[in-house]
Amino acid sequence: MKREAMTTRALRAAAAAALAAAFGMLSACTPSGGAIFATIEQEDETVESNLPDTVSVTDVLELRAGGVTSFVAVARTLFLGVQSTAGDNASLDWKALSLSIEETPGSGVTTPSPGSTCRSAVLVPGATAETDRIFAVLAAPPEGGETTALYRSTPPATIAADELPTLEWSTAVSTGLDGRPEGVFLVNGELFVTARTSTVVTQYALYHYDVSLDTATVVIALTQVPVADGAFHDSAYWFIAGNRLYTGALPGPFALTADTTIASPAASYGGVHASDTTLHLSTGDGKLHVRPAGGAWTASAALTLTSDDAALSFTDFASIGTGAGEQVFVGSEGRGFFRLTGGLLDQEALAAARMPDRTLSELYAGTILGFVRRSNVIFVRTAGAGLWHQVVDADLPLKGWVWD
Amino acid sequence: MLTCSVLRSAARLCAPAVLVLWLLLAPGFAATAWAQVAKPQPPEQPLLQPTRTLGDQVFQISVGPLVPLFFQSLSGVSATGLTLGGAGSLQWNAYVTKEVRVGLEVGGMFAFSRRRNTLLMVPLSAKAAYVLSAYPFEFPISLGVGLNIVKYVDDVYVDPIVRPGIGVYWQYDVTWSFGLNMVYWWVPHISGATDTRFGNFLEITLSALYNF
Numbered sequence: 001m002k003r004e005a006m007t008t009r010a011l012r013a014a015a016a017a018a019l020a021a022a023f024g025m026l027s028a029c030t031p032s033g034g035a036i037f038a039t040i041e042q043e044d045e046t047v048e049s050n051l052p053d054t055v056s057v058t059d060v061l062e063l064r065a066g067g068v069t070s071f072v073a074v075a076r077t078l079f080l081g082v083q084s085t086a087g088d089n090a091s092l093d094w095k096a097l098s099l100s101i102e103e104t105p106g107s108g109v110t111t112p113s114p115g116s117t118c119r120s121a122v123l124v125p126g127a128t129a130e131t132d133r134i135f136a137v138l139a140a141p142p143e144g145g146e147t148t149a150l151y152r153s154t155p156p157a158t159i160a161a162d163e164l165p166t167l168e169w170s171t172a173v174s175t176g177l178d179g180r181p182e183g184v185f186l187v188n189g190e191l192f193v194t195a196r197t198s199t200v201v202t203q204y205a206l207y208h209y210d211v212s213l214d215t216a217t218v219v220i221a222l223t224q225v226p227v228a229d230g231a232f233h234d235s236a237y238w239f240i241a242g243n244r245l246y247t248g249a250l251p252g253p254f255a256l257t258a259d260t261t262i263a264s265p266a267a268s269y270g271g272v273h274a275s276d277t278t279l280h281l282s283t284g285d286g287k288l289h290v291r292p293a294g295g296a297w298t299a300s301a302a303l304t305l306t307s308d309d310a311a312l313s314f315t316d317f318a319s320i321g322t323g324a325g326e327q328v329f330v331g332s333e334g335r336g337f338f339r340l341t342g343g344l345l346d347q348e349a350l351a352a353a354r355m356p357d358r359t360l361s362e363l364y365a366g367t368i369l370g371f372v373r374r375s376n377v378i379f380v381r382t383a384g385a386g387l388w389h390q391v392v393d394a395d396l397p398l399k400g401w402v403w404d
Numbered sequence: 405m406l407t408c409s410v411l412r413s414a415a416r417l418c419a420p421a422v423l424v425l426w427l428l429l430a431p432g433f434a435a436t437a438w439a440q441v442a443k444p445q446p447p448e449q450p451l452l453q454p455t456r457t458l459g460d461q462v463f464q465i466s467v468g469p470l471v472p473l474f475f476q477s478l479s480g481v482s483a484t485g486l487t488l489g490g491a492g493s494l495q496w497n498a499y500v501t502k503e504v505r506v507g508l509e510v511g512g513m514f515a516f517s518r519r520r521n522t523l524l525m526v527p528l529s530a531k532a533a534y535v536l537s538a539y540p541f542e543f544p545i546s547l548g549v550g551l552n553i554v555k556y557v558d559d560v561y562v563d564p565i566v567r568p569g570i571g572v573y574w575q576y577d578v579t580w581s582f583g584l585n586m587v588y589w590w591v592p593h594i595s596g597a598t599d600t601r602f603g604n605f606l607e608i609t610l611s612a613l614y615n616f
Contacts, residue, residue, distance in 0.1 A: 038595070040485060041484060
């Protein structure tokens with residue numbers, strides 16, 4: 001009798017808990033959505049490639065190799081991606097590239113270095129494909145630690161089917177570059193290198209690297225965090241480092257912006273981008289700023305998705321098209337990305353501006369680290385969901401994303 | 405006088421024989437008598453076949469796979485694109501007659517779409533069942549009607565739900581039964597002419613019933 005009573009009580013408790021969970025699920029979500037089954041029915045399967053799903057990509061380089069559409073995804077490993085099937089949004093066949101590094105600078109002799117990793121890489125285009133050069137910060141692991149150095153390589157001129165070329169890296173002579181290189185940027189066709197200039201205190205500098213002279217000149221000194229992004233707008237370079245915005249023209253140095261309307265925000269800057277006519281700036285406290293050429297900055301209010309949500313933390317930008325057809329997008333942490341109207345967003349239009357299709361949850365609810373535009377392909381770099389791409393012409397369709 | 409003496413003589417002659425006979429047979433008689441005393445009487449066999457009456461209650465837990473069948477729109481039938489999912493439920497029922505029981509059920513299911521998003525449904529329904537018996541088996545034919553909470557990505561909606569079903573249970577003892585159910589889920593999702601869909605799913609679950 002006693003055991004029966006205990007069993008009965010346990011079953012009643014389980015039923016009560018299940019009911020409570022059901023009502024909790026209902027109350028936790030605002031009733032909405034009127035086409036759930038139709039949405040499920042109309043979903044198409046995500047096209048996937050063979051890049052690791054969670055790889056963290058810092059950039060994508062486009063190779064001009066013998067008519068084959070090919071890219072290099074820059075992560076700790078470099079991946080060569082070749083379009084394997086025809087079609088605008090065909091998947092890419094990705095393979096990890098092996099690194100062969102010049103051990104003795106200037107020797108011209110490279111040896112395979114399987115333990116080396118890539119911190120950052122950019123492709124500096126030459127007059128022809130044969131004069132293109134890839135500059136990278138590679139970390140080679142000697143015993144007891146890692147050292148980084150700036151290297152250069154010549155991208156392959158042709159890529160045959162099923163061929164996996166080896167990139168051979170020679171030390172990039174960089175007179176004037178002090179400290180340990182951390183990253184490289186290509187802005188307005190000019191190469192910039194960030195370097196940590198002190199191992200005692202946290203101190204960084206930004207250098208302009210002249211590829212024809214192999215010399216580096218400091219343009220931003222003594223920042224506490226490395227430069228994260230740069231743009232060229234209104235005949236000046238604009239770089240962000242933490243919550244500092246620097247601007248200037250070559251040969252430098254660049255100065256901290258004196259505009260108090262955007263200087264030193266409470267949160268770090270997320271990204272800086274020059275679209276056709278406008279400079280865009282985002283911050284981690286939910287604000288977007290725009291500046292037309294020769295004009296003043298205009299800012300949005302701190303934007304949130306819902307009234308009880310924290311402010312959106314915006315990241316980097318992308319733009320497609322020009323003039324009246326231009327579209328600008330800004331990424332965010334954990335909320336996908338948004339299509340801007342006039343470079344800004346207002347709170348009422350925010351939900352409708354969110355992209356992409358909400359059923360693509362890896363992007364819709366993902367952290368967008370940044371965008372890379374290569375010809376008519378736009379790549380989206382995410383944190384934890386790898387790399388995505390889509391071929392775009394004049395518009396960015398909601399479908400057609402390929403998960404690399 | 406003679407008769408008495410003859411009798412006395414006969415007794416004297418017969419007594420030893422009687423004594424011997426008694427000594428030989430007495431143990432047998434004693435053993436028989438003892439056996440009849442020691443052998444336990446078989447207990448009365450308890451009645452195992454339960455009879456349900458008004459007020460008898462049942463708790464039931466079920467778990468098993470759920471098969472998404474198809475979506476019906478106003479213009480035709482289409483595949484759901486969902487994977488094979490899972491379902492489970494808790495029920496409480498009470499008998500109103502020996503064949504009919506009514507109760508409440510709370511359940512849940514999950515399945516994955518083509519883009520690996522999760523469809524969740526939590527039906528809350530009132531249920532009635534007519535129980536056919538062929539001891540030790542029971543065959544309930546049931547109908548549940550209620551509300552269904554549907555969640556997909558960040559959308560939540562509440563639809564009606566109708567769930568006819570059949571089952572077969574084996575009565576392990578008076579208290580416990582175990583069996584198999586097949587329950588059809590019909591979920592009308594009304595949302596305009598183009599987006600209205602009727603969801604059709606089939607639940608196949610194993611159950612344990614506690615009768616009290």
